[in-house]
Amino acid sequence: MSDGGSGLKHRSELQVRWGDQDAYQHVNNVAYAAYLQEARAEMLDAAGVRAKASARQGTFVVARLKVEYLRQLTFRPAPIAVTTWVSAMSPARITLRCEIAEPVDDGLGPYCRGLTVLVPYDLENDYPRRVSEAEKAALTHFLVPDPQ
Amino acid sequence: MSDGGSGLKHRSELQVRWGDQDAYQHVNNVAYAAYLQEARAEMLDAAGVRAKASARQGTFVVARLKVEYLRQLTFRPAPIAVTTWVSAMSPARITLRCEIAEPVDDGLGPYCRGLTVLVPYDLENDYPRRVSEAEKAALTHFLVPDPQ
Protein backbone atom coordinates (compact mmCIF):
# COMPACT_ATOMS: atom_id res chain seq x y z
CA MET A 1 0.00 0.00 0.00
CA SER A 2 1.20 3.48 -0.76
CA ASP A 3 0.89 4.58 2.84
CA GLY A 4 2.99 1.70 4.04
CA GLY A 5 0.08 0.04 5.75
CA SER A 6 -0.24 -3.74 5.68
CA GLY A 7 -3.95 -3.80 6.26
CA LEU A 8 -3.26 -6.58 8.77
CA LYS A 9 -4.52 -6.34 12.34
CA HIS A 10 -3.20 -8.44 15.21
CA ARG A 11 -5.67 -10.70 16.98
CA SER A 12 -5.37 -12.08 20.51
CA GLU A 13 -7.71 -14.37 22.36
CA LEU A 14 -7.65 -13.50 26.04
CA GLN A 15 -9.16 -15.31 28.99
CA VAL A 16 -11.60 -13.42 31.17
CA ARG A 17 -10.77 -14.09 34.81
CA TRP A 18 -13.38 -14.56 37.50
CA GLY A 19 -11.31 -12.07 39.47
CA ASP A 20 -11.77 -9.43 36.74
CA GLN A 21 -15.30 -8.94 38.03
CA ASP A 22 -16.18 -6.27 40.52
CA ALA A 23 -18.96 -5.88 43.07
CA TYR A 24 -21.35 -5.04 40.23
CA GLN A 25 -20.84 -8.60 39.01
CA HIS A 26 -19.54 -7.58 35.63
CA VAL A 27 -16.01 -7.13 34.33
CA ASN A 28 -14.56 -4.01 35.94
CA ASN A 29 -13.63 -1.08 33.70
CA VAL A 30 -10.01 -1.31 34.87
CA ALA A 31 -9.78 -4.89 33.60
CA TYR A 32 -10.46 -3.67 30.05
CA ALA A 33 -7.31 -1.53 30.34
CA ALA A 34 -5.47 -4.69 31.41
CA TYR A 35 -6.84 -6.56 28.38
CA LEU A 36 -5.57 -3.79 26.08
CA GLN A 37 -2.16 -4.11 27.72
CA GLU A 38 -2.02 -7.88 27.26
CA ALA A 39 -3.07 -7.67 23.62
CA ARG A 40 -0.51 -4.92 23.04
CA ALA A 41 2.26 -7.05 24.56
CA GLU A 42 1.25 -9.90 22.23
CA MET A 43 1.25 -7.59 19.20
CA LEU A 44 4.65 -6.13 20.06
CA ASP A 45 5.93 -9.69 20.52
CA ALA A 46 4.51 -10.75 17.19
CA ALA A 47 6.16 -7.73 15.54
CA GLY A 48 9.41 -8.65 17.28
CA VAL A 49 9.83 -5.32 19.05
CA ARG A 50 8.89 -6.03 22.64
CA ALA A 51 11.88 -5.76 24.94
CA LYS A 52 12.31 -8.62 27.39
CA ALA A 53 11.12 -8.09 30.95
CA SER A 54 14.51 -7.18 32.34
CA ALA A 55 15.34 -4.71 29.56
CA ARG A 56 15.84 -1.09 30.52
CA GLN A 57 16.34 0.08 26.94
CA GLY A 58 14.30 -0.38 23.81
CA THR A 59 11.10 -0.11 25.79
CA PHE A 60 7.86 1.81 25.29
CA VAL A 61 5.76 3.55 27.92
CA VAL A 62 2.10 4.49 27.75
CA ALA A 63 1.49 8.22 27.25
CA ARG A 64 -2.23 8.16 26.66
CA LEU A 65 -5.09 5.71 27.01
CA LYS A 66 -8.68 6.01 25.82
CA VAL A 67 -11.33 3.38 26.33
CA GLU A 68 -14.91 3.54 25.11
CA TYR A 69 -17.10 1.02 26.90
CA LEU A 70 -19.86 -0.07 24.55
CA ARG A 71 -21.34 -3.22 26.08
CA GLN A 72 -21.07 -4.80 29.49
CA LEU A 73 -18.87 -7.86 29.65
CA THR A 74 -19.70 -10.60 32.11
CA PHE A 75 -17.59 -13.52 33.27
CA ARG A 76 -17.69 -16.51 30.98
CA PRO A 77 -15.45 -19.45 30.09
CA ALA A 78 -15.00 -18.35 26.45
CA PRO A 79 -12.13 -16.01 25.64
CA ILE A 80 -12.61 -12.55 24.21
CA ALA A 81 -11.02 -11.50 20.93
CA VAL A 82 -8.85 -8.40 21.07
CA THR A 83 -7.80 -6.85 17.78
CA THR A 84 -4.85 -4.43 17.93
CA TRP A 85 -3.21 -2.40 15.20
CA VAL A 86 -0.93 0.57 14.64
CA SER A 87 -3.01 3.49 13.39
CA ALA A 88 -0.24 6.10 13.25
CA MET A 89 3.51 6.27 13.72
CA SER A 90 5.96 9.12 14.09
CA PRO A 91 9.54 9.08 15.40
CA ALA A 92 8.34 9.89 18.91
CA ARG A 93 4.89 8.28 19.11
CA ILE A 94 3.11 5.11 18.15
CA THR A 95 -0.66 5.17 18.18
CA LEU A 96 -2.45 1.85 18.62
CA ARG A 97 -6.12 1.15 18.17
CA CYS A 98 -7.88 -1.78 19.71
CA GLU A 99 -11.23 -3.51 19.72
CA ILE A 100 -12.59 -6.12 22.11
CA ALA A 101 -15.31 -8.36 20.68
CA GLU A 102 -16.69 -11.88 20.65
CA PRO A 103 -14.33 -14.38 18.96
CA VAL A 104 -17.20 -15.24 16.64
CA ASP A 105 -19.15 -12.16 15.53
CA ASP A 106 -22.51 -12.07 17.30
CA GLY A 107 -23.75 -9.05 15.38
CA LEU A 108 -23.94 -6.94 18.53
CA GLY A 109 -20.75 -4.99 17.91
CA PRO A 110 -17.61 -4.68 20.04
CA TYR A 111 -17.50 -4.52 23.85
CA CYS A 112 -15.04 -1.70 23.69
CA ARG A 113 -12.81 0.41 21.51
CA GLY A 114 -9.48 1.60 22.78
CA LEU A 115 -6.63 3.86 21.79
CA THR A 116 -3.16 3.77 23.30
CA VAL A 117 -0.30 6.15 22.57
CA LEU A 118 3.10 4.62 23.22
CA VAL A 119 6.26 6.67 23.57
CA PRO A 120 9.60 4.98 22.92
CA TYR A 121 11.45 5.39 26.18
CA ASP A 122 14.86 4.52 27.54
CA LEU A 123 14.19 3.47 31.13
CA GLU A 124 17.92 3.15 31.87
CA ASN A 125 18.56 6.82 31.24
CA ASP A 126 14.99 7.90 32.02
CA TYR A 127 14.67 9.70 28.72
CA PRO A 128 12.43 9.55 25.66
CA ARG A 129 14.08 7.96 22.65
CA ARG A 130 13.20 7.72 18.95
CA VAL A 131 11.53 4.83 17.15
CA SER A 132 14.39 2.94 15.50
CA GLU A 133 14.35 2.00 11.81
CA ALA A 134 14.05 -1.65 12.77
CA GLU A 135 11.07 -0.94 15.01
CA LYS A 136 9.43 1.16 12.32
CA ALA A 137 9.81 -1.62 9.76
CA ALA A 138 8.50 -4.21 12.20
CA LEU A 139 5.51 -2.16 13.33
CA THR A 140 4.53 -1.41 9.73
CA HIS A 141 3.49 -5.06 9.67
CA PHE A 142 0.46 -4.13 11.77
CA LEU A 143 -0.05 -0.62 10.39
CA VAL A 144 -3.60 0.15 9.33
CA PRO A 145 -3.76 3.95 9.12
CA ASP A 146 -6.98 5.69 10.09
CA PRO A 147 -9.11 6.57 7.08
CA GLN A 148 -8.60 10.21 6.09
CA MET B 1 -22.25 30.55 40.77
CA SER B 2 -24.57 31.15 37.88
CA ASP B 3 -23.71 27.82 36.28
CA GLY B 4 -24.44 25.94 39.48
CA GLY B 5 -20.81 25.04 40.02
CA SER B 6 -19.44 24.99 43.57
CA GLY B 7 -15.85 25.51 42.58
CA LEU B 8 -15.00 22.74 45.06
CA LYS B 9 -12.96 19.70 43.98
CA HIS B 10 -12.82 16.45 45.92
CA ARG B 11 -9.41 15.36 47.16
CA SER B 12 -8.35 11.80 48.05
CA GLU B 13 -5.03 10.60 49.36
CA LEU B 14 -4.37 7.13 48.01
CA GLN B 15 -1.68 4.62 48.91
CA VAL B 16 0.58 3.40 46.14
CA ARG B 17 0.96 -0.37 46.47
CA TRP B 18 4.24 -2.18 45.84
CA GLY B 19 2.13 -4.51 43.73
CA ASP B 20 1.04 -1.62 41.48
CA GLN B 21 4.49 -1.76 39.91
CA ASP B 22 5.15 -3.72 36.77
CA ALA B 23 8.27 -5.31 35.30
CA TYR B 24 9.46 -1.85 34.26
CA GLN B 25 9.71 -1.05 37.97
CA HIS B 26 7.34 1.85 37.83
CA VAL B 27 3.62 2.07 38.53
CA ASN B 28 1.80 0.30 35.70
CA ASN B 29 -0.51 2.34 33.47
CA VAL B 30 -3.45 0.16 34.48
CA ALA B 31 -2.95 1.08 38.15
CA TYR B 32 -3.63 4.73 37.30
CA ALA B 33 -7.07 3.68 36.07
CA ALA B 34 -7.54 1.91 39.41
CA TYR B 35 -6.55 5.09 41.27
CA LEU B 36 -9.13 7.07 39.29
CA GLN B 37 -11.73 4.49 40.26
CA GLU B 38 -10.88 4.64 43.97
CA ALA B 39 -10.92 8.45 44.00
CA ARG B 40 -14.24 8.41 42.13
CA ALA B 41 -15.76 6.01 44.68
CA GLU B 42 -14.62 8.35 47.48
CA MET B 43 -16.09 11.39 45.71
CA LEU B 44 -19.42 9.65 45.09
CA ASP B 45 -19.43 8.61 48.75
CA ALA B 46 -18.69 12.16 49.88
CA ALA B 47 -21.53 13.41 47.68
CA GLY B 48 -23.76 10.73 49.14
CA VAL B 49 -24.69 9.16 45.82
CA ARG B 50 -22.67 5.94 45.73
CA ALA B 51 -24.89 2.91 45.94
CA LYS B 52 -23.80 0.24 48.41
CA ALA B 53 -21.93 -2.75 47.09
CA SER B 54 -24.94 -5.03 46.91
CA ALA B 55 -27.15 -2.47 45.18
CA ARG B 56 -28.43 -3.30 41.73
CA GLN B 57 -30.17 0.03 41.24
CA GLY B 58 -29.00 3.59 41.59
CA THR B 59 -25.61 2.67 40.23
CA PHE B 60 -23.32 4.23 37.61
CA VAL B 61 -21.21 2.45 35.02
CA VAL B 62 -18.17 3.73 33.17
CA ALA B 63 -18.84 4.62 29.54
CA ARG B 64 -15.56 6.28 28.69
CA LEU B 65 -12.13 6.65 30.22
CA LYS B 66 -9.23 8.85 29.15
CA VAL B 67 -5.89 8.98 30.88
CA GLU B 68 -2.97 11.22 29.96
CA TYR B 69 0.26 10.00 31.54
CA LEU B 70 2.50 13.00 32.18
CA ARG B 71 5.18 11.77 34.58
CA GLN B 72 6.30 8.34 35.68
CA LEU B 73 5.22 7.34 39.15
CA THR B 74 7.43 5.06 41.18
CA PHE B 75 6.67 3.17 44.35
CA ARG B 76 7.04 5.20 47.52
CA PRO B 77 5.61 5.19 51.04
CA ALA B 78 3.92 8.60 50.63
CA PRO B 79 0.37 8.66 49.28
CA ILE B 80 -0.59 10.39 46.05
CA ALA B 81 -3.22 13.11 45.94
CA VAL B 82 -6.08 12.52 43.55
CA THR B 83 -8.39 15.44 42.81
CA THR B 84 -11.75 14.59 41.27
CA TRP B 85 -14.58 16.84 40.18
CA VAL B 86 -17.70 16.89 38.01
CA SER B 87 -16.97 18.88 34.87
CA ALA B 88 -20.32 18.36 33.13
CA MET B 89 -23.68 16.83 33.88
CA SER B 90 -26.68 15.92 31.77
CA PRO B 91 -29.62 13.63 32.56
CA ALA B 92 -27.82 10.69 30.96
CA ARG B 93 -24.14 11.39 31.55
CA ILE B 94 -21.83 12.64 34.25
CA THR B 95 -18.36 13.72 33.19
CA LEU B 96 -15.64 13.63 35.81
CA ARG B 97 -12.17 15.09 35.56
CA CYS B 98 -9.29 13.95 37.68
CA GLU B 99 -5.70 14.82 38.43
CA ILE B 100 -3.04 12.78 40.22
CA ALA B 101 -0.27 14.80 41.85
CA GLU B 102 2.02 15.02 44.86
CA PRO B 103 0.14 15.77 48.10
CA VAL B 104 2.42 18.78 48.49
CA ASP B 105 3.02 20.61 45.21
CA ASP B 106 6.54 19.93 43.98
CA GLY B 107 6.30 22.32 41.04
CA LEU B 108 6.66 19.49 38.52
CA GLY B 109 2.99 19.27 37.60
CA PRO B 110 0.59 16.34 37.84
CA TYR B 111 1.44 12.69 37.17
CA CYS B 112 -1.68 12.28 35.13
CA ARG B 113 -4.93 13.85 34.03
CA GLY B 114 -8.00 11.71 33.59
CA LEU B 115 -11.54 11.95 32.34
CA THR B 116 -14.30 9.49 33.12
CA VAL B 117 -17.81 9.48 31.72
CA LEU B 118 -20.33 7.77 33.98
CA VAL B 119 -23.72 6.64 32.81
CA PRO B 120 -26.47 6.16 35.40
CA TYR B 121 -27.44 2.55 35.01
CA ASP B 122 -29.96 0.19 36.54
CA LEU B 123 -28.08 -3.12 36.85
CA GLU B 124 -31.23 -4.92 38.04
CA ASN B 125 -33.05 -4.30 34.79
CA ASP B 126 -29.89 -3.90 32.71
CA TYR B 127 -31.01 -0.56 31.40
CA PRO B 128 -29.70 3.03 31.39
CA ARG B 129 -31.55 5.29 33.77
CA ARG B 130 -31.65 9.06 34.32
CA VAL B 131 -29.74 11.10 36.89
CA SER B 132 -32.25 11.72 39.67
CA GLU B 133 -32.92 15.18 41.08
CA ALA B 134 -31.30 14.14 44.36
CA GLU B 135 -28.18 12.92 42.56
CA LYS B 136 -28.00 16.10 40.53
CA ALA B 137 -28.20 18.26 43.64
CA ALA B 138 -25.59 16.15 45.42
CA LEU B 139 -23.15 16.09 42.51
CA THR B 140 -23.43 19.85 42.06
CA HIS B 141 -21.40 19.99 45.27
CA PHE B 142 -18.35 18.94 43.26
CA LEU B 143 -19.28 20.62 39.99
CA VAL B 144 -16.51 22.72 38.46
CA PRO B 145 -17.55 23.21 34.83
CA ASP B 146 -14.86 23.33 32.17
CA PRO B 147 -13.95 26.89 31.21
CA GLN B 148 -15.75 27.89 28.01
Added chain:
Amino acid sequence: MSDGGSGLKHRSELQVRWGDQDAYQHVNNVAYAAYLQEARAEMLDAAGVRAKASARQGTFVVARLKVEYLRQLTFRPAPIAVTTWVSAMSPARITLRCEIAEPVDDGLGPYCRGLTVLVPYDLENDYPRRVSEAEKAALTHFLVPDPQ
Protein backbone atom coordinates in the same frame (compact mmCIF):
# COMPACT_ATOMS: atom_id res chain seq x y z
CA MET C 1 -12.95 -46.69 44.42
CA SER C 2 -14.14 -47.67 47.84
CA ASP C 3 -13.57 -44.18 49.19
CA GLY C 4 -15.70 -42.62 46.51
CA GLY C 5 -12.76 -41.05 44.75
CA SER C 6 -12.78 -40.82 40.97
CA GLY C 7 -9.05 -40.55 40.58
CA LEU C 8 -9.73 -37.75 38.08
CA LYS C 9 -8.13 -34.34 38.47
CA HIS C 10 -9.35 -31.20 36.73
CA ARG C 11 -6.93 -29.48 34.39
CA SER C 12 -7.02 -25.82 33.31
CA GLU C 13 -4.72 -24.00 30.96
CA LEU C 14 -4.35 -20.42 32.11
CA GLN C 15 -2.74 -17.45 30.41
CA VAL C 16 0.05 -15.67 32.22
CA ARG C 17 -0.50 -11.93 31.93
CA TRP C 18 2.31 -9.44 31.41
CA GLY C 19 0.67 -7.53 34.24
CA ASP C 20 1.09 -10.50 36.60
CA GLN C 21 4.75 -9.58 36.84
CA ASP C 22 6.08 -7.39 39.62
CA ALA C 23 9.12 -5.12 39.93
CA TYR C 24 11.29 -8.22 40.33
CA GLN C 25 10.36 -9.10 36.74
CA HIS C 26 8.85 -12.42 37.62
CA VAL C 27 5.26 -13.45 38.30
CA ASN C 28 4.25 -11.99 41.65
CA ASN C 29 3.38 -14.38 44.48
CA VAL C 30 -0.12 -12.90 44.68
CA ALA C 31 -0.79 -13.82 41.05
CA TYR C 32 -0.34 -17.52 41.93
CA ALA C 33 -3.25 -17.14 44.35
CA ALA C 34 -5.25 -15.63 41.48
CA TYR C 35 -4.34 -18.61 39.26
CA LEU C 36 -5.57 -21.02 41.95
CA GLN C 37 -8.83 -19.07 42.09
CA GLU C 38 -9.34 -19.19 38.33
CA ALA C 39 -8.62 -22.91 38.16
CA ARG C 40 -10.97 -23.51 41.08
CA ALA C 41 -13.77 -21.56 39.35
CA GLU C 42 -13.25 -23.73 36.25
CA MET C 43 -13.31 -26.93 38.29
CA LEU C 44 -16.48 -25.91 40.15
CA ASP C 45 -18.01 -25.04 36.76
CA ALA C 46 -17.01 -28.39 35.32
CA ALA C 47 -18.54 -30.12 38.34
CA GLY C 48 -21.67 -28.05 37.89
CA VAL C 49 -21.65 -26.55 41.37
CA ARG C 50 -20.45 -23.00 40.86
CA ALA C 51 -23.17 -20.48 41.56
CA LYS C 52 -23.62 -17.76 38.97
CA ALA C 53 -22.06 -14.37 39.66
CA SER C 54 -25.21 -12.77 40.99
CA ALA C 55 -26.06 -15.68 43.30
CA ARG C 56 -26.16 -14.99 47.00
CA GLN C 57 -26.89 -18.59 47.94
CA GLY C 58 -25.20 -21.84 47.05
CA THR C 59 -21.82 -20.17 47.16
CA PHE C 60 -18.48 -21.12 48.73
CA VAL C 61 -16.01 -18.83 50.45
CA VAL C 62 -12.31 -19.40 51.03
CA ALA C 63 -11.42 -20.26 54.64
CA ARG C 64 -7.79 -21.17 54.17
CA LEU C 65 -5.14 -20.87 51.51
CA LYS C 66 -1.66 -22.38 51.38
CA VAL C 67 0.78 -21.88 48.55
CA GLU C 68 4.24 -23.41 48.28
CA TYR C 69 6.35 -21.61 45.70
CA LEU C 70 8.78 -24.10 44.19
CA ARG C 71 10.11 -22.44 41.04
CA GLN C 72 10.02 -18.89 39.76
CA LEU C 73 7.59 -18.28 36.94
CA THR C 74 8.41 -15.68 34.33
CA PHE C 75 6.17 -14.10 31.73
CA ARG C 76 5.78 -16.13 28.57
CA PRO C 77 3.23 -16.57 25.79
CA ALA C 78 2.56 -20.24 26.65
CA PRO C 79 -0.17 -20.99 29.18
CA ILE C 80 0.47 -22.75 32.46
CA ALA C 81 -1.32 -25.95 33.40
CA VAL C 82 -3.19 -25.89 36.68
CA THR C 83 -4.41 -29.19 38.08
CA THR C 84 -7.10 -28.99 40.77
CA TRP C 85 -8.83 -31.74 42.71
CA VAL C 86 -10.87 -32.35 45.84
CA SER C 87 -8.68 -34.02 48.44
CA ALA C 88 -11.20 -34.13 51.28
CA MET C 89 -14.86 -33.37 51.84
CA SER C 90 -17.01 -33.02 54.94
CA PRO C 91 -20.45 -31.42 55.33
CA ALA C 92 -18.84 -28.10 56.30
CA ARG C 93 -15.56 -28.07 54.39
CA ILE C 94 -14.15 -28.90 51.01
CA THR C 95 -10.40 -29.20 50.71
CA LEU C 96 -8.89 -28.64 47.29
CA ARG C 97 -5.33 -29.35 46.20
CA CYS C 98 -3.71 -27.71 43.25
CA GLU C 99 -0.53 -27.85 41.23
CA ILE C 100 0.82 -25.37 38.68
CA ALA C 101 3.18 -26.84 36.09
CA GLU C 102 4.23 -26.68 32.46
CA PRO C 103 1.53 -27.95 30.08
CA VAL C 104 4.09 -30.44 28.78
CA ASP C 105 6.18 -31.97 31.55
CA ASP C 106 9.69 -30.50 31.47
CA GLY C 107 11.00 -32.78 34.20
CA LEU C 108 11.67 -29.85 36.52
CA GLY C 109 8.61 -30.34 38.71
CA PRO C 110 5.73 -28.00 39.47
CA TYR C 111 5.99 -24.21 39.93
CA CYS C 112 3.78 -24.40 42.96
CA ARG C 113 1.54 -26.54 45.09
CA GLY C 114 -1.53 -25.09 46.69
CA LEU C 115 -4.27 -26.02 49.11
CA THR C 116 -7.56 -24.21 49.48
CA VAL C 117 -10.26 -24.89 52.04
CA LEU C 118 -13.71 -23.83 50.90
CA VAL C 119 -16.62 -23.38 53.26
CA PRO C 120 -20.15 -23.59 51.84
CA TYR C 121 -21.64 -20.23 52.67
CA ASP C 122 -24.97 -18.51 52.25
CA LEU C 123 -24.07 -14.90 51.42
CA GLU C 124 -27.72 -13.85 51.51
CA ASN C 125 -28.08 -14.70 55.16
CA ASP C 126 -24.39 -14.34 55.96
CA TYR C 127 -24.25 -17.79 57.46
CA PRO C 128 -22.30 -21.03 56.85
CA ARG C 129 -24.36 -23.72 55.21
CA ARG C 130 -23.87 -27.46 54.59
CA VAL C 131 -22.62 -29.15 51.44
CA SER C 132 -25.77 -30.38 49.71
CA GLU C 133 -26.18 -33.96 48.49
CA ALA C 134 -26.09 -32.72 44.90
CA GLU C 135 -22.86 -30.81 45.51
CA LYS C 136 -21.31 -33.81 47.22
CA ALA C 137 -22.15 -36.08 44.31
CA ALA C 138 -20.86 -33.55 41.80
CA LEU C 139 -17.61 -32.87 43.63
CA THR C 140 -16.92 -36.58 44.02
CA HIS C 141 -16.21 -36.42 40.30
CA PHE C 142 -12.92 -34.68 41.10
CA LEU C 143 -12.23 -36.40 44.42
CA VAL C 144 -8.75 -37.81 44.77
CA PRO C 145 -8.29 -38.35 48.51
CA ASP C 146 -4.86 -37.81 50.02
CA PRO C 147 -2.95 -41.08 50.46
CA GLN C 148 -3.22 -42.30 54.05
Added chain:
Amino acid sequence: MSDGGSGLKHRSELQVRWGDQDAYQHVNNVAYAAYLQEARAEMLDAAGVRAKASARQGTFVVARLKVEYLRQLTFRPAPIAVTTWVSAMSPARITLRCEIAEPVDDGLGPYCRGLTVLVPYDLENDYPRRVSEAEKAALTHFLVPDPQ
Protein backbone atom coordinates in the same frame (compact mmCIF):
# COMPACT_ATOMS: atom_id res chain seq x y z
CA MET D 1 15.57 -10.58 75.52
CA SER D 2 17.50 -13.80 75.74
CA ASP D 3 16.01 -15.09 72.49
CA GLY D 4 16.97 -11.92 70.67
CA GLY D 5 13.35 -10.92 70.18
CA SER D 6 12.34 -7.28 70.52
CA GLY D 7 8.73 -8.00 71.32
CA LEU D 8 7.89 -5.25 68.83
CA LYS D 9 5.50 -5.88 65.95
CA HIS D 10 5.24 -3.68 62.89
CA ARG D 11 1.88 -2.05 62.21
CA SER D 12 0.60 -0.78 58.86
CA GLU D 13 -2.67 0.91 58.08
CA LEU D 14 -3.76 -0.08 54.60
CA GLN D 15 -6.56 1.26 52.43
CA VAL D 16 -9.17 -1.18 51.22
CA ARG D 17 -9.84 -0.50 47.55
CA TRP D 18 -13.29 -0.68 46.00
CA GLY D 19 -11.60 -2.78 43.32
CA ASP D 20 -10.48 -5.35 45.92
CA GLN D 21 -14.06 -6.59 45.99
CA ASP D 22 -15.19 -9.49 43.86
CA ALA D 23 -18.57 -10.53 42.46
CA TYR D 24 -19.54 -11.76 45.93
CA GLN D 25 -19.38 -8.12 47.03
CA HIS D 26 -16.79 -8.71 49.68
CA VAL D 27 -13.01 -8.35 49.60
CA ASN D 28 -11.62 -11.17 47.46
CA ASN D 29 -9.37 -13.76 49.10
CA VAL D 30 -6.53 -12.83 46.73
CA ALA D 31 -6.60 -9.22 47.97
CA TYR D 32 -5.70 -10.44 51.48
CA ALA D 33 -2.49 -11.86 50.00
CA ALA D 34 -1.86 -8.44 48.45
CA TYR D 35 -2.41 -6.78 51.85
CA LEU D 36 0.15 -9.13 53.43
CA GLN D 37 2.59 -8.18 50.68
CA GLU D 38 2.11 -4.44 51.21
CA ALA D 39 2.49 -4.72 54.98
CA ARG D 40 5.61 -6.87 54.49
CA ALA D 41 7.14 -4.26 52.15
CA GLU D 42 6.47 -1.60 54.81
CA MET D 43 8.03 -3.72 57.55
CA LEU D 44 11.12 -4.48 55.47
CA ASP D 45 11.39 -0.76 54.71
CA ALA D 46 11.06 0.13 58.38
CA ALA D 47 13.78 -2.41 59.20
CA GLY D 48 15.90 -0.92 56.43
CA VAL D 49 16.36 -4.17 54.53
CA ARG D 50 14.09 -3.80 51.53
CA ALA D 51 16.03 -3.54 48.30
CA LYS D 52 14.96 -0.75 45.96
CA ALA D 53 12.72 -1.65 43.07
CA SER D 54 15.47 -1.91 40.50
CA ALA D 55 17.73 -4.04 42.72
CA ARG D 56 18.60 -7.50 41.49
CA GLN D 57 20.58 -8.42 44.59
CA GLY D 58 19.76 -8.26 48.27
CA THR D 59 16.18 -9.26 47.55
CA PHE D 60 13.82 -11.79 49.11
CA VAL D 61 11.32 -14.03 47.35
CA VAL D 62 8.25 -15.71 48.78
CA ALA D 63 8.64 -19.44 49.33
CA ARG D 64 5.45 -20.15 51.22
CA LEU D 65 2.23 -18.36 52.00
CA LYS D 66 -0.55 -19.37 54.40
CA VAL D 67 -3.69 -17.36 54.96
CA GLU D 68 -6.47 -18.21 57.39
CA TYR D 69 -9.64 -16.28 56.62
CA LEU D 70 -11.53 -15.70 59.85
CA ARG D 71 -14.08 -12.98 59.08
CA GLN D 72 -15.37 -11.50 55.86
CA LEU D 73 -14.07 -8.06 55.03
CA THR D 74 -16.29 -5.65 53.13
CA PHE D 75 -15.39 -2.40 51.42
CA ARG D 76 -15.26 0.59 53.71
CA PRO D 77 -13.52 3.96 53.85
CA ALA D 78 -11.60 3.12 57.03
CA PRO D 79 -8.21 1.46 56.67
CA ILE D 80 -7.41 -1.97 58.04
CA ALA D 81 -4.57 -2.54 60.48
CA VAL D 82 -2.00 -5.12 59.45
CA THR D 83 0.47 -6.29 62.08
CA THR D 84 3.59 -8.05 60.79
CA TRP D 85 6.50 -9.57 62.67
CA VAL D 86 9.38 -11.99 62.25
CA SER D 87 8.54 -15.21 64.04
CA ALA D 88 11.66 -17.18 63.09
CA MET D 89 14.93 -16.59 61.30
CA SER D 90 17.62 -18.89 59.95
CA PRO D 91 20.41 -18.15 57.45
CA ALA D 92 18.22 -19.33 54.58
CA ARG D 93 14.68 -18.49 55.68
CA ILE D 94 12.75 -15.71 57.35
CA THR D 95 9.31 -16.56 58.67
CA LEU D 96 6.83 -13.72 59.04
CA ARG D 97 3.51 -13.77 60.80
CA CYS D 98 0.75 -11.34 60.11
CA GLU D 99 -2.67 -10.35 61.37
CA ILE D 100 -5.31 -8.17 59.73
CA ALA D 101 -7.73 -6.49 62.13
CA GLU D 102 -9.69 -3.32 62.79
CA PRO D 103 -7.47 -0.34 63.63
CA VAL D 104 -9.43 0.00 66.86
CA ASP D 105 -10.15 -3.36 68.46
CA ASP D 106 -13.83 -4.23 68.02
CA GLY D 107 -13.66 -7.36 70.15
CA LEU D 108 -14.50 -9.60 67.18
CA GLY D 109 -10.97 -10.80 66.54
CA PRO D 110 -8.82 -10.53 63.40
CA TYR D 111 -10.06 -10.81 59.82
CA CYS D 112 -7.17 -13.06 58.97
CA ARG D 113 -3.93 -14.57 60.12
CA GLY D 114 -1.11 -15.09 57.69
CA LEU D 115 2.32 -16.65 57.50
CA THR D 116 4.90 -15.92 54.85
CA VAL D 117 8.26 -17.61 54.41
CA LEU D 118 10.81 -15.43 52.64
CA VAL D 119 13.98 -16.80 51.11
CA PRO D 120 16.91 -14.43 50.57
CA TYR D 121 17.51 -14.58 46.87
CA ASP D 122 19.94 -13.07 44.41
CA LEU D 123 17.82 -12.33 41.33
CA GLU D 124 20.88 -11.27 39.33
CA ASN D 125 22.46 -14.72 39.53
CA ASP D 126 19.14 -16.53 40.04
CA TYR D 127 20.42 -18.24 43.16
CA PRO D 128 19.45 -18.42 46.84
CA ARG D 129 21.71 -16.41 49.10
CA ARG D 130 22.18 -16.20 52.86
CA VAL D 131 20.70 -13.67 55.28
CA SER D 132 23.51 -11.15 55.86
CA GLU D 133 24.61 -10.11 59.36
CA ALA D 134 23.23 -6.62 58.71
CA GLU D 135 19.85 -8.04 57.65
CA LYS D 136 19.77 -10.31 60.68
CA ALA D 137 20.44 -7.42 63.04
CA ALA D 138 17.84 -5.25 61.33
CA LEU D 139 15.14 -7.92 61.28
CA THR D 140 15.71 -8.73 64.95
CA HIS D 141 14.01 -5.38 65.53
CA PHE D 142 10.70 -7.00 64.61
CA LEU D 143 11.46 -10.47 65.95
CA VAL D 144 8.77 -11.93 68.17
CA PRO D 145 9.50 -15.65 68.28
CA ASP D 146 6.58 -18.08 68.45
CA PRO D 147 5.92 -19.25 72.01
CA GLN D 148 7.49 -22.67 72.57
